[in-house]
Structures are given as C-alpha cells and as structure tokens.
Amino acid sequence: VNAKHRGALRPMRQRAVGALKELKRRWRPVGTRLRARQPQALQRATQQRDLGLTALLIILASWGDVTYAHGLVKGLPAVGFAPPYGVFPVQRATPIGLEEVLGDWQKHNAETIRRLKPGRLDQADLAVARAEDSWQIGGEVYAGLLFGLPLAVTSFNRYSRLVEALGRRLVLTMVSLYFDDATVGDWASSKGSGQWAFGQLNALLGTPFAESKRQPMSHRGDFLGLAHDMSRALSDGVVHFWPRDRIVQKVKPPSSTAS
Numbered sequence: 248v249n250a251k252h253r254g255a256l257r258p259m260r261q262r263a264v265g266a267l268k269e270l271k272r273r274w275r276p277v278g279t280r281l282r283a284r285q286p287q288a289l290q291r292a293t294q295q296r297d298l299g300l301t302a303l304l305i306i307l308a309s310w311g312d313v314t315y316a317h318g319l320v321k322g323l324p325a326v327g328f329a330p331p332y333g334v335f336p337v338q339r340a341t342p343i344g345l346e347e348v349l350g351d352w353q354k355h356n357a358e359t360i361r362r363l364k365p366g367r368l369d370q371a372d373l374a375v376a377r378a379e380d381s382w383q384i385g386g387e388v389y390a391g392l393l394f395g396l397p398l399a400v401t402s403f404n405r406y407s408r409l410v411e412a413l414g415r416r417l418v419l420t421m422v423s424l425y426f427d428d429a430t431v432g433d434w435a436s437s438k439g440s441g442q443w444a445f446g447q448l449n450a451l452l453g454t455p456f457a458e459s460k461r462q463p464m465s466h467r468g469d470f471l472g473l474a475h476d477m478s479r480a481l482s483d484g485v486v487h488f489w490p491r492d493r494i495v496q497k498v499k500p501p502s503s504t505a506s
Contacts, residue, residue, distance in 0.1 A: 249421055256419055256437040260444040263418045271451050274299045281320050289322055296453040305409065308416050315405050323402040334408045410449060418444035430470040438464050
C-alpha cells in the first residue's frame with residue numbers, strides 16, 4: 248500500500264488520523280469502564296493510557312497478541328513463564344520448581360531490597376514508620392516494570408510491537424521500534440506526514456513521544472547510535488551506514504603528549 252499509493256499518502260494519513268480521533272471519542276465510555284476494573288496501582292501506572300482504544304485497535308488490526316489489553320487492565324507478568332503471545336518466536340523452556348527458584352531467598356531478598364531505590368518514573372507508595380530516632384521504610388509497591396525482573400523486557404516490548412504494527416496498518420507509515428525508540432522511513436513526496444501520523448497515533452493511545460528527541464525528516468538520520476544516508480537508495484540501491492561520531496570518539500585511544 249505504501250508504494251502503490253506513493254503520491255497520495257499525505258491525505259490518506261490525514262483521513263486515517265481523523266477516523267482514529269472519532270473512534271477515540273466514541274469509545275471513551277469503554278475505556279472508563281475498563282479503568283474502573285483496574286487495581287489502584289495499575290490505574291496510576293496507566294493513567295495516561297487509553298485502554299478502550301488500545302483494545303479496539305488490537306481487534307481492528309487483527310493483532311496476534313489478543314490478551315495485551317487484558318494485561319493493561321489486570322497487570323502484565325514480570326516473573327515466571329510467558330505464554331505464547333503470537334507476536335514473538337516461541338522458545339522452549341524447562342519448568343523448574345519453587346525450591347530451585349527460591350534457593351537462599353532470605354539472603355537474596357535482603358540484597359535486592361538493599362539495592363532497590365524508586366526512580367523518577369516509578370510509581371511507588373512508601374509506607375514510612377518512625378522507629379525511635381530513625382526513619383525506616385516499611386514497604387514499597389512498584390507498579391512499573393523493573394528491567395531486573397525476568398519478564399519485564401518481554402512485557403514492555405509487547406506494546407512496542409503493537410504500535411509498530413498499528414503505525415504500518417492504520418496510518419500507512421513505515422516505522423520500526425526498538426523498545427520506545429522509533430524510526431520512520433517515508434517518500435519525499437509525503438515527507439513529514441508519516442512522522443506526524445505516527446505521532447498522532449501514539450498521542451491518541453496515551454503514549455506520546457518526547458518532542459525534544461524528535462529529528463526532522465531527512466535523507467540522513469541517526470537511530471540507536473547508527474547514522475545512515477538514504478540519498479542513493481533509489482538511484483543506486485545503496486544505503487550507507489556508519490557509527491555515530493560520539494561513539495567513534497569513545498573508542499579512540501586517548502592521545503598521549505610528551506612533557
């Protein structure tokens with residue numbers, strides 16, 4: 248579709264975004280109903296997310312990970328075994344018992360608690376109790392996906408894969424994601440409209456991109472530390488790649504000066 252309608256992508260994307268905005272408006276009561284069924288900690292963690300629109304678009308896009316919306320309502324797994332989600336390659340795993348998992352759990356728990364500190368983006372409730380002359384932390388409830396937990400990366404990337412597919416299928420944008428970083432490829436005739444449409448899609452879902460990290464569309468770009476030049480992609484079938492200058496400077500040996 249992207250190549251077939253090369254000269255008409257801009258108005259097509261505008262119409263698609265308009266339709267998504269109308270869907271969001273009509274589906275708002277569903278999102279409200281779903282949010283009412285969430286535990287309080289999950290309500291805080293997903294307070295910006297449009298649960299109803301996310302669930303609806305999963306159906307409209309025939310997305311394989313059909314249980315993701317339920318995970319947003321009831322919680323995504325952070326430990327244990329991940330079932331097949333339909334969007335990742337299936338890997339064999341050997342179940343292990345609690346004895347093998349827990350091991351010396353008391354020592355491990357003490358070490359983990361000692362290292363844990365709430366970050367700026369963590370949703371945490373701290374119960375603080377006064378014990379004589381010192382303050383002590385009574386407990387912490389995390390609503391985010393800490394990357395130290397076994398299934399945190401898998402659960403996080405379920406959303407990345409979803410919005411990547413929605414960007415391609417619903418707003419006709421060639422986009423690729425790595426965690427929460429996105430790169431967009433587009434024709435010169437529709438330059439900027441794909442980036443705009445994908446940004447609008449994510450804003451409607453409640454996960455807007457940081458404006459400060461946005462790069463203007465150009466035949467040259469930088470994604471995840473790898474720069475590229477696509478100026479000869481159509482004429483010669485060649486795309487040049489090279490590491491970001493800052494990375495090159497890091498690996499260069501320091502210059503030595505004789506005194």
